Amino acid sequence: MEIFISKNILSTNEEYANAVREILKDKKILALNLLSSPGAGKTTLLEKTLEEIKNKLKCCVIEGDLSTSLDKERISKLGIDSYQINTVSGCHLNAKMIHEAIKKLKLDDLDILFIENVGNLVCPAAFDIGEDFKIVILSTPEGDEKPLKYPIIFRQASVLIVNKIDLLSHVPFDMNKLENNIGKINPDITSFYTSCLKTKGLDEWILWLKEKVRNKKNA
């Protein structure tokens, strides 16, 4: 019975995810699902990325949190259209939430929809929200073994952003071990190495973004 219900929810989620995907395909909007532990730096990555690209690419942001609109406020300060989803006790965003949110956002001429998921390395992995790519952010204080301990989300992601590299000399994190560990779980992942706080290492990530926007426009 539990399995039946679980399937039923996923089937409904899949329908909403497909509906979201159709809308975004029609509008040629690149949608990215940002995933990480709490405090790995998703919002800071967004701030620094938006500062760099907002004059060239039209972006908007959906913010997912249990509570507060602190992250939306940070994005709004940059003059970026954003929408806050508060899940209360919910541990992930689902496609129905995104379907609701995109009705409220100005989609015309939009290039990128960033979706910052709830801080959680487990549950968001189970929910397709109609995104083009899952981006997983791992911060160095979390440890180099995390891909082995949370394999599902690291396997599903197209991009790994290793953030807080400015702390490398202060934390027990071995970049060679991380690369070995991620290689076991997802050898095809594209990795970038950043300190979002210090605005370091963002250039290659932004080049990747621009290429994916072009691909979406030409699809």
Place this chain on the structure above:
Amino acid sequence: MEIFISKNILSTNEEYANAVREILKDKKILALNLLSSPGAGKTTLLEKTLEEIKNKLKCCVIEGDLSTSLDKERISKLGIDSYQINTVSGCHLNAKMIHEAIKKLKLDDLDILFIENVGNLVCPAAFDIGEDFKIVILSTPEGDEKPLKYPIIFRQASVLIVNKIDLLSHVPFDMNKLENNIGKINPDITSFYTSCLKTKGLDEWILWLKEKVRNKKNA
């Protein structure tokens, strides 16, 4: 229908939690449920705590992870009896898992059962596992606003361990803001400030542990 199933699971979980509680009460074992984001330092807290108390108090550990037994291996090196639960895609431990685990552990003369939950600030909050106290670990790189963004788990916890205080000068974390934020969510929480990696600030936490062990024996 979803609500019905949800209630049904929690009712079953409650039955198992009560069964666990009865066993631990009978054996006078203090049970602690350690909760945090991935990589906040739960296992290092355990290692440093066990090193300090293992000659005076008999302890064992249940380790919860999606995958790997890396944390159990770290605990076993200290000569401590431990049991690994791999949840695969499961985002939390439940009371049934603990009920199974304690059948495999040597409970006689045990003083403390530490249960390291899956790294997740959301889902474990919804599951009573028969513990005496929930202990939440927040590491400074995660940010001082986390109690506001994940209020349920911070409200439920009896103890907050602010870990990685050795990184305070390298991360944007304001201890006054944290204390203000936790005060809004759970003014009665007992806080300790540690660097488990550098073995700092553990004395008061260990005094708290010893007091709770005494209370359990005398209950």
